Amino acid sequence: xxxxxxxxxxxxxxxxxxxxxxxxxxxxxxxxxxxxxxxxxxxxxxxxxxxxxxxxxxxxxxxxxxxxxxxxxxxxxxxxxxxxxxxxxxxxxxxxxxxxxxxxxxxxxxxxxxxxxxxxxxxxxxxxxxxxxxxxxxxxxxxxxxxxxxxxxxxxxxxxxxxxxxxxxxxxxxxxxxxxxxxxxxxxxxxxxxxxxxxxxxxxxxxxxxxxxxxxxxxxxxxxxxxxxxxxxxxxxxxxxxxxxxxxxxxxxxxxxxxxxxxxxxxxxxxxxxxxxxxxxxxxxxxxxxxxxxxxxxxxxxxxxxxxxxxxxxxxxxxxxxxxxxxxxxxxxxxxxxxxxxxxxxxx
Ligand SMILES: [Zn+2]
Ligand SMILES: [Zn+2]
Numbered sequence: 007x008x009x010x011x012x013x014x015x016x017x018x019x020x021x022x023x024x025x026x027x028x029x030x031x032x033x034x035x036x037x038x039x040x041x042x043x044x045x046x047x048x049x050x051x052x053x054x055x056x057x058x059x060x061x062x063x064x065x066x067x068x069x070x071x072x073x074x075x076x077x078x079x080x081x082x083x084x085x086x087x088x089x090x091x092x093x094x095x096x097x098x099x100x101x102x103x104x105x106x107x108x109x110x111x112x113x114x115x116x117x118x119x120x121x122x123x124x125x126x127x128x129x130x131x132x133x134x135x136x137x138x139x140x141x142x143x144x145x146x147x148x149x150x151x152x153x154x155x156x157x158x159x160x161x162x163x164x165x166x167x168x169x170x171x172x173x174x175x176x177x178x179x180x181x182x183x184x185x186x187x188x189x190x191x192x193x194x195x196x197x198x199x200x201x202x203x204x205x206x207x208x209x210x211x212x213x214x215x216x217x218x219x220x221x222x223x224x225x226x227x228x229x230x231x232x233x234x235x236x237x238x239x240x241x242x243x244x245x246x247x248x249x250x251x252x253x254x255x256x257x258x259x260x261x262x263x264x265x266x267x268x269x270x271x272x273x274x275x276x277x278x279x280x281x282x283x284x285x286x287x288x289x290x291x292x293x294x295x296x297x298x299x300x301x302x303x304x305x306x307x308x309x310x311x312x313x314x315x316x317x318x319x320x321x322x323x324x325x326x327x328x329x330x331x332x333x334x335x336x337x338x339x340x341x342x343x344x345x346x347x348x349x350x351x352x353x354x
Contacts, residue, residue: 016339019128019317023154026105027123027130029320029343034132034156036123038104041070043121043132046347053107055134056118057082057197060348070094070102072109074117074232078197081224096145099124112136113147114300115198116229122150132156132322137299138306139171142205143198143234147310155316156343159324160301160350161279168279168303174296175206181273181294182253189249189269190294193258193276195351196222198300200255201229203277204236206298207253217242217249219256219265246270262291279303280350301350308332323348 025037033045041051048065055061055071057078062071064083068090069076079087094100096119099108109119112134120133131152138147161168182190194200200222207216215238218226226236242254249269260266261274276292279299287295302310311319311333319333319340326342333340 016317019153022126022128023130026125026128027132027154027156029345031346033345033347034322036103036105038125039102039107039123041102044134044348052088053121054079055112055121055132056115058115058135058351060351061134064088068092070107072096072117072119075119077228077232078117078225081228096148110148110150111145113138113141113144116144116201116232116234118144120148120150122152128153130154130156133158135160135301136310137302138310139168141202141300142209143201143229149310149313152314152316154318154320155311155314156320156322157307157310157329158301158348159307159321159326159329161299161303162307162321162325162327162329164304164328166279166282166303167305168282168299169297171202171206171298172210174277174298175203175210178253178275178294178296179207179210179212181275182251185273186251187270188251189272190253191261191266191269191272191274192253192255192296193261193274193278193290193292194255194298195278195300196257197225197351199277199298199351200257201226201234201236202300203255203296203298204239205234208235208237212253213237214252215240217252217254219254219260221257221260222255242268258290308336311338312336324350 027036034043042049043053044061050067052066053070057075064087066088069088070092073093076091106124108122112118112120114135122131129152131150194203275294277296277298280286281295281297321342322345330340
């Protein structure tokens with residue numbers, strides 16, 4: 007881990023923060039609550055913001071998270087993913103050690119939460135991964151007024167401006183119409199993106215059966231269990247001819263796999279925020295790049311900082327330079343934490 011860059015002019019605030027939340031090589035550590043937030047290694051007590059593998063790891067002593075996130079972890083790691091699992095619903099406040107802890111929706115994936123720590127009039131919010139635009143598979147981001155707001159910066163460059171998702175889904179449906187003899191194979195991360203693509207297709211009026219790779223089945227069922235209606239789904243098994251004009255959703259790694267050879271002349275699509283970068287689409291052999299991100303783009307990041315206008319902004323990971331500079335130009339104190347171990351889930 008590189009040394010954090012301190013841009014702090016308020017020594018009183020920094021001293022108070024020392025006991026409330028501080029970045030360490032093992033992640034964000036709350037000394038007075040004796041827990042880590044999204045620790046990259048197994049720890050005694052962890053608060054987990056959401057189920058993506060780089061945030062939710064197996065092997066902690068106790069885990070506190072939303073019921074949805076705990077269910078996702080149980081699905082991915084087995085029921086004994088931690089010694090003790092404690093559900094905390096959005097908006098509920100509990101005392102952990104000497105601090106008060108609550109979770110607020112982050113709008114990233116099902117169950118995703120921002121963790122807010124309150125102690126002696128000081129409020130610190132670690133947002134985890136988040137986005138601000140509507141997502142039919144999860145509850146929208148809820149701004150929590152905070153003295154310190156901790157943000158990611160996966161797409162923290164002004165070039166990243168994600169288009170409206172209805173626009174991208176319409177491009178997919180147009181292509182299906184245009185090539186009725188070909189299959190459309192859409193790469194989408196198994197947790198969150200896949201269900202969002204399916205749900206957006208339904209909202210666009212597509213009510214045909216959508217075929218899914220086996221790796222998505224359990225998470226799809228879990229989303230449905232939590233009330234996200236995905237419509238008619240079926241396993242992607244059958245003869246080649248069955249898939250002409252059909253949409254198949256698969257994890258990104260399956261696109262280049264021999265698995266994909268079972269489909270007739272597939273149009274390869276990939277749903278990711280990175281698809282705005284032409285070189286990335288080319289590199290992956292993607293014919294139909296769909297710019298669909300579960301992370302805030304530049305406008306969402308800067309709008310969020312403007313809206314919350316915290317005393318301090320901490321940037322966990324991603325393109326922190328530009329965002330830090332933007333914050334400072336706009337009168338916000340900002341600090342890059344360079345936390346390691348987090349990557350974008352699409353960026354495998
Ligand atoms: Zn994530
Ligand atoms: Zn992440």
